[in-house]
Amino acid sequence: xxxxxxxxxxxxxxxxxxxxxxxxxxxxxxxxxxxxxxxxxxxxxxxxxxxxxxxxxxxxxxxxxxxxxxxxxxxxxxxxxxxxxxxxxxxxxxxxxxxxxxxxxxxxxxxxxxxxxxxxxxxxxxxxxxxxxxxxxxxxxxxxxxxxxxxxxxxxxxxxxxxxxxxxxxxxxxxxxxxxxxxxxxxxxxxxxxxxxxxxxxxxxxxxxxxxxxxxxxxxxxxxxxxxxxxxxxxxxxxxxxxxxxxxxxxxxxxxxxxxxxxxxxxxxxxxxxxxxxxxxxxxxxxxxxxxxxxxxxxxxxxxxxxxxxxxxxxxxxxxxxxxxxxxxxxxxxxxxxxxxxxxxxxxxxxxxxxxxxxxxx
Amino acid sequence: xxxxxxxxxxxxxxxxxxxxxxxxxxxxxxxxxxxxxxxxxxxxxxxxxxxxxxxxxxxxxxxxxxxxxxxxxxxxxxxxxxxxxxxxxxxxxxxxxxxxxxxxxxxxxxxxxxxxxxxxxxxxxxxxxxxxxxxxxxxxxxxxxxxxxxxxxxxxxxxxxxxxxxxxxxxxxxxxxxxxxxxxxxxxxxxxxxxxxxxxxxxxxxxxxxxxxxxxxxxxxxxxxxxxxxxxxxxxxxxxxxxxxxxxxxxxxxxxxxxxxxxxxxxxxxxxxxxxxx
Numbered sequence: 001x002x003x004x005x006x007x008x009x010x011x012x013x014x015x016x017x018x019x020x021x022x023x024x025x026x027x028x029x030x031x032x033x034x035x036x037x038x039x040x041x042x043x044x045x046x047x048x049x050x051x052x053x054x055x056x057x058x059x060x061x062x063x064x065x066x067x068x069x070x071x072x073x074x075x076x077x078x079x080x081x082x083x084x085x086x087x088x089x090x091x092x093x094x095x096x097x098x099x100x101x102x103x104x105x106x107x108x109x110x111x112x113x114x115x116x117x118x119x120x121x122x123x124x125x126x127x128x129x130x131x132x133x134x135x136x137x138x139x140x141x142x143x144x145x146x147x148x149x150x151x152x153x154x155x156x157x158x159x160x161x162x163x164x165x166x167x168x169x170x171x172x173x174x175x176x177x178x179x180x181x182x183x184x185x186x187x188x189x190x191x192x193x194x195x196x197x198x199x200x201x202x203x204x205x206x207x208x209x210x211x212x213x214x215x216x217x218x219x220x221x222x223x224x225x226x227x228x229x230x231x232x233x234x235x236x237x238x239x240x241x242x243x244x245x246x247x248x249x250x251x252x253x254x255x256x257x258x259x260x261x262x263x264x265x266x267x268x269x270x271x272x273x274x275x276x277x278x279x280x281x282x283x284x285x286x287x288x289x290x291x292x293x294x295x296x297x298x299x300x301x302x303x304x305x306x307x308x309x310x311x312x313x314x315x316x317x318x319x320x321x322x323x324x325x326x327x328x329x330x331x332x333x334x335x336x337x338x339x340x341x342x343x344x345x346x347x348x349x350x351x352x353x354x355x356x357x358x359x360x361x362x
Numbered sequence: 363x364x365x366x367x368x369x370x371x372x373x374x375x376x377x378x379x380x381x382x383x384x385x386x387x388x389x390x391x392x393x394x395x396x397x398x399x400x401x402x403x404x405x406x407x408x409x410x411x412x413x414x415x416x417x418x419x420x421x422x423x424x425x426x427x428x429x430x431x432x433x434x435x436x437x438x439x440x441x442x443x444x445x446x447x448x449x450x451x452x453x454x455x456x457x458x459x460x461x462x463x464x465x466x467x468x469x470x471x472x473x474x475x476x477x478x479x480x481x482x483x484x485x486x487x488x489x490x491x492x493x494x495x496x497x498x499x500x501x502x503x504x505x506x507x508x509x510x511x512x513x514x515x516x517x518x519x520x521x522x523x524x525x526x527x528x529x530x531x532x533x534x535x536x537x538x539x540x541x542x543x544x545x546x547x548x549x550x551x552x553x554x555x556x557x558x559x560x561x562x563x564x565x566x567x568x569x570x571x572x573x574x575x576x577x578x579x580x581x582x583x584x585x586x587x588x589x590x591x592x593x594x595x596x597x598x599x600x601x602x603x604x605x606x607x608x609x610x611x612x613x614x615x616x617x618x619x620x621x622x623x624x625x626x627x628x629x630x631x632x633x634x635x636x637x638x639x640x
Binding site: 145150214221281284293327329 | 379381390462494496501506509510516520528534535537541544545548553558595597599600602605607609610612614617618620622624625628629636637
């Protein structure tokens, strides 16, 4: 396989962005590129305490500043310490906004275009979350590249071949991307996070950007809404589907999840019925989870849902329909009323937990 | 006059397909007995356009709704239903090409339709479309339309309403719910909407539109020859996902018995290993 000369990996400068960059860099390694750039996009996540728990911040937070263009007022925003940088990249191109403010993803595009024009990589990778998919498609359109979103696999010969889900996540489709630059968004969990082996000393380029006033919208307001805390990394996930039947039974599932030390998510129908929040959606258009145990309660097993749980170590399902599709895809199945099983499981597990506590105390 | 364009496609409800039907599927076409329905997100987009139109009328304004599909065919009952619930025009851009994995071509045709309308001084204030549709699962059409038309685009829209000076749009972003007032023409990609299903017309409404017919436009005519481009992304393969698991069914006489058996034979060990790790 012939490699390319330059690839760029784009990530937001946040704790989540750091984890995503590690997955993207594993994907990037498949391109056998001579040079890897990290496009580090500002700091914009209002949900994250950047000062406290941001690995980028740990890497970037010390005194060393020998960077052109970085104005004094930005020193406290994203300082940089090359000797502490651990991701295997050659260049870090960082975009910092002079006056950070809430903006739409679209307003990032001028900065991205400048990043592209500066180094013209042959491939650019984004993480396939909501913003990443949008940026990938828009950037590809503007630089006349070819784009694939939600990439699950790739191989490279004369052309780049990308695999992704199709037909409501029931099938896998392969695509040849004819024209460079290739712009991909890489599906959540498609690649393992890259191992950090050694400290690196990448070149750093900072671009201080000014956000232009977008004339097409006013009164932007963000209502922060987090997914069930840690559901993406939880070891136990309980999922409620429409088969649960009623919102009050969702609360029972929440108690069951808590008794198991796990998290609760929902299928699209359960979310659309208002039983759970959008952020708790499990599936192709929501959270993709990789727990040791996923317990699907009252879930039919549609393709998009399975895309969100197929990486579970053990997948158990309870559904009163013996022909439910989920039984084709799970390890353990129970044909029964899921609420009755949930009630009994909660009783058994709570009893076991209490017994364990007593043993530990004595 | 507020002009709203809602783009949609009809597709099959793939959740209804059995494993055997998936295995027997040829040329990527579901069995012939399966009926096509509105795409899940497209249905939400069509309903959202109606709701915005309702708002406009409630504020004393006028609105005009157009529904457009780029496809090889359109089911008559779907078109009639759209007329009955308030769409003034249903347009079928007929295209025989395989559009499953061609969001670029679909976007080009929709843009061609929009530009043709603009030449007649009919400017659309909002263009709504579902953010993704099977079979292609592409999720790109609305973004490509916005790029081509030079319009702003809001993704994952879950609700919108007409307000003074624009349209208030709520959309999901990675950090939560973003609300903004759109003051110019824009493209909205509708996702898991607050009102996902299309309203149902009354019998009287159906009878009132029984003579209305779909406006047929050759899809090829919407893209001038000098703007036609070969695809940059070519689909080369399609395969069933491999099923990696084999289900072992838990037996028992009652829910309690089955729950106990599930716990003993499966859950206990996993939960213990998780507890040990923590």
